[in-house]
Amino acid sequence: MSYIDAVEKTEVPHPPKYYTAPSFEEVCGIPIAYRRQGEGEATVFMHGAGFTRRWLPMYEMLAENVDLIAPESPGFGETPMPSWFRDFSDLSIIYDQLFTQLGLDQIHLIGYSMGGWAASEFAAYYPRRLKSLTLIVPVGLRLEDNPGVDLFQLGPEELMDRLFNDKKVMVEFMEGMDDFDEGIHLYSEFSAAARLMWAPRYNLALERRLQRLTCPSMVVRAEDDHLIPNEMAEKFAATLPNSRLVQIPETGHEPCLERPKELVNEIAGFISEVSK
């Protein structure tokens, strides 16, 4: 097997709400799906382990302020996962190559949840590519005395309950998610998440490697996250050399869906401040 095995595009179900057709860029033999909109500072959003295939209201709001690029990682959304794909180092190299092919040199990078881990890894490998780093309820560091709940042991109901503090928002975004094909697709996305995060649920080296960052960074914590311990965001903020910590009120692990306006205000303000 060669390092790069080309993989074919696969048919995936389209969520009923906010679905948009992506563009594709072939990177390392993988057709990477991405959505892009807006003008201004090139800003990349790395998604969490879910809510793919959509141009979310939050993206729309961000795109009013920046040139937003939202790629889908291998195994998520419409990007297929090759068998050689293993870990965040593979992902970082794929993203570096993607940005080169899209003509992006320096970017503002945002990562949400698992995407916060992905963004941190990318930042540690390619610090000179970043103008700023924003991590929204990220994972990826070790909290010695608080491993948190095991995401993969949660049944669908408990998972949803822990993801959303605002159940009205949950109902809006879970519409159509009980569809059979969607269920199969989500198992597949979770399999990709497990490939990246099954064990361990942290990268100890990140604590050292993130010290290479010179760009400003911002960590967003929820008011009361029921999935990931709130201390995780605090630890990221304490670890990053040039960082600030902000909190979005009345949010759980889904600030992007629950309070997009407040969140976008913070991020857009931060990006515009560091871009001056």
Next chain:
Amino acid sequence: MNALRFYGFNLMPYPFIPPTAEFESTWVSLSNKHYEPERGRQLYNEYIDQLVAAERYGFDGIGVNEHHANFYGTMPSPNIIAAMLIQRTKHIPIGVIGNAIPLHGNPLRVAEEVAMLDVISGGRIISGFVRGIGCEYFNNGVAPGDSVERFFEAHDLIIKAWTDEGPFTWQGDHFYVPNVNPIPRPIQDPHPPIWIPGQGSLETLQFIAKHKYTYMMVFAPQWFTKLAFDGLREECKLLGYEAPKSMFNAAVPAYVAETDEQAHREAKAHLSWIYNTGLKIPDQIFFPPGYMTQKSFRNFMSALNKGKVKKQAQLTYDEMIKDRYIIVGSPETVRNQIGEYCDDVGAGGIIFGGGGIGPMPNWMVMKGMQIFSEEVMPEFREADGKPDYLRDEPPAPQTYSETAARIGRPPEAARSIVSGSDELIDHRVAHLPEVIDASLEASSNAKPKASAG
């Protein structure tokens, strides 16, 4: 050769847990605070007694397997139980069916342990390999998505370790071992028979067909076992050979008592426990992400949706009987149903038939086993009633005299240089003063005289 082989098997459950409705899963999340070692001690010893008894009752083999962090089967290390069984039995084959080889950091450990068991038992070991069910992956750092690849690679490594002369280097995708040189090597040539328990996935069937291994279908309804066996026969045909019946074993718990009515009375609660409680596992624990391919997951969920299969935790006792997950009845009923079952699916062996299962009390297991061995087994045996292994030539010498006669006597003696002498001395006589003296004298005569100054 007998028409059918019977293998005793014991999962070694720990049934003293809260009522089923009070917890979500018998695996992974139900706390080990419910495990009382004092009760566990008694259970282990009863279960071992039952397996040992299977030899005198006349079973064709006894088996153990590996599961983790659950109350359904408390044998995280089956090789330990197999080691005890070796010491307490004389001739009966012992199956470790199987070791969950993808879970181990270095599969060579399994190659070493199974070789030890095989050598000590004089070649009585059947070596089974499994991926482990999805639940096992929560208890270690192996990603469920790596399970299939690790299974195949661990298998290749173990077989090569048993068959190729060491030392060699293993350079795999998942395992790297700079020096593979297991000592001991197995006594069976080229290695113990390999059994593969499985749920009938095409990948597993093709693997078994390719290697001509023995298949063991895990708990399933009769129609599904038949489907899987037909699939395996087809795969063997594609490779140009007719699969012998001995390649097919079905796991069918069977219980026999004086009458049909009495058998159901005695068995119902215990056999139901295995499925309804022992296998109460929520989907996300049973199939952690990546354990199944998207295609297998789709097939499985679609079969569930269409009502073609039912979750084992939701089966009623009547459904278990009707779909022949289990066989229960008088000796006549059980003889007939086992006969029909094996003719229909084409099985050469039945696992769990007549052995201990679920929380059934020890005395009831022993009662059932005795009736089973006296009133069911002979129906499927040659006129002498013996298990095949008592008629076949044993795989290895069974006595020292045989070993000496076959391997040669005296064998090449262990010899080494004893302090003060340059001569190699035979260890068998190395303690005799006259031998030591003679050796010292011989070596001093051989030395050139030391010259003065």
